[in-house]
Amino acid sequence: MRKNVIAGNWKMNKVMSEATDFVGEVVKKAPQSEQTEAIVCAPFPFLASLVEQTKNTPVKIAAQNMHFEESGAFTGEVSPVMLKDLGVTHVVLGHSERRELFAETDESVNKKTQAAFKHGLTPIVCVGETLDQREANETMNLVGNQVKAALEGLSEEQVAQTIIAYEPIWAIGTGKTATSEQANEVCTHIRNVVKEVTSEATAEKVVLQYGGSVKPANISELLAQSDIDGALVGGASLEADSFLQLVEAGK
Numbered sequence: 411m412r413k414n415v416i417a418g419n420w421k422m423n424k425v426m427s428e429a430t431d432f433v434g435e436v437v438k439k440a441p442q443s444e445q446t447e448a449i450v451c452a453p454f455p456f457l458a459s460l461v462e463q464t465k466n467t468p469v470k471i472a473a474q475n476m477h478f479e480e481s482g483a484f485t486g487e488v489s490p491v492m493l494k495d496l497g498v499t500h501v502v503l504g505h506s507e508r509r510e511l512f513a514e515t516d517e518s519v520n521k522k523t524q525a526a527f528k529h530g531l532t533p534i535v536c537v538g539e540t541l542d543q544r545e546a547n548e549t550m551n552l553v554g555n556q557v558k559a560a561l562e563g564l565s566e567e568q569v570a571q572t573i574i575a576y577e578p579i580w581a582i583g584t585g586k587t588a589t590s591e592q593a594n595e596v597c598t599h600i601r602n603v604v605k606e607v608t609s610e611a612t613a614e615k616v617v618l619q620y621g622g623s624v625k626p627a628n629i630s631e632l633l634a635q636s637d638i639d640g641a642l643v644g645g646a647s648l649e650a651d652s653f654l655q656l657v658e659a660g661k
């Protein structure tokens with residue numbers, strides 16, 4: 411049975427003291443359950459300290475991006491080797507904000523996904539369509555292609571461990587959540603695409619998250635869907651109480 415993975419993506423928010431207070435609360439109160447996993451996706455400067463703070467707890471720390479190269483002349487970049495060395499376990503790749511604002515492409519997301527596995531990090535690969543693409547009926551095709559591109563060159567075992575987050579861009583930070591049926595429809599399609607490129611057994615193992623205005627009020631309905639196994643949460647992950655309610659709903 412797949413776990414519910416609840417990942418809080420802080421984006422470019424908080425200062426160190428706020429990050430420490432938040433994680434202190436979460437470590438104290440997060441449910442000890444085999445069925446739910448809590449991940450905090452923090453800005454780079456906080457990672458080392460938060461990894462230390464969550465040692466020997468079930469809470470995991472993720473980065474929000476990384477470069478695909480191991481080292482070199484890439485000023486301002488952070489490598490998978492550095493993240494692994496700190497004790498970071500997961501990395502968000504291809505978030506729509508990175509695709510839109512920082513010229514991330516399917517090709518770079520694939521390189522980063524391969525690099526994550528090479529260095530023992532679990533990728534959380536984001537895919538999703540704009541409102542225009544949805545209205546032009548391009549959602550399934552576009553998301554399917556993003557998934558195929560991200561998984562290219564991975565072994566079946568690696569695909570099984572990849573977390574894929576479906577985040578319709580029109581629902582991010584807008585308060586407009588996709589209905590749970592809309593979200594599930596795309597997640598089912600993603601699972602079918604994974605099956606097409608690997609096998610049914612592998613596709614059944616892949617954790618599929620939904621992201622886009624997820625809140626304590628709508629999480630249960632989303633998690634009740636057949637192909638939604640967690641959430642990638644922005645705004646509602648900024649307060650410890652609200653993040654804990656989301657993790658609790660995953661139990």
Ligand SMILES: O=C[C@H](O)COP(=O)(O)O
Pocket residue numbers: 419505577581582583584585621622623624642643644645646
């Ligand atoms: O990574 C998280 C997503 O972009 C969702 O953000 P949001 O929950 O603020 O809509």
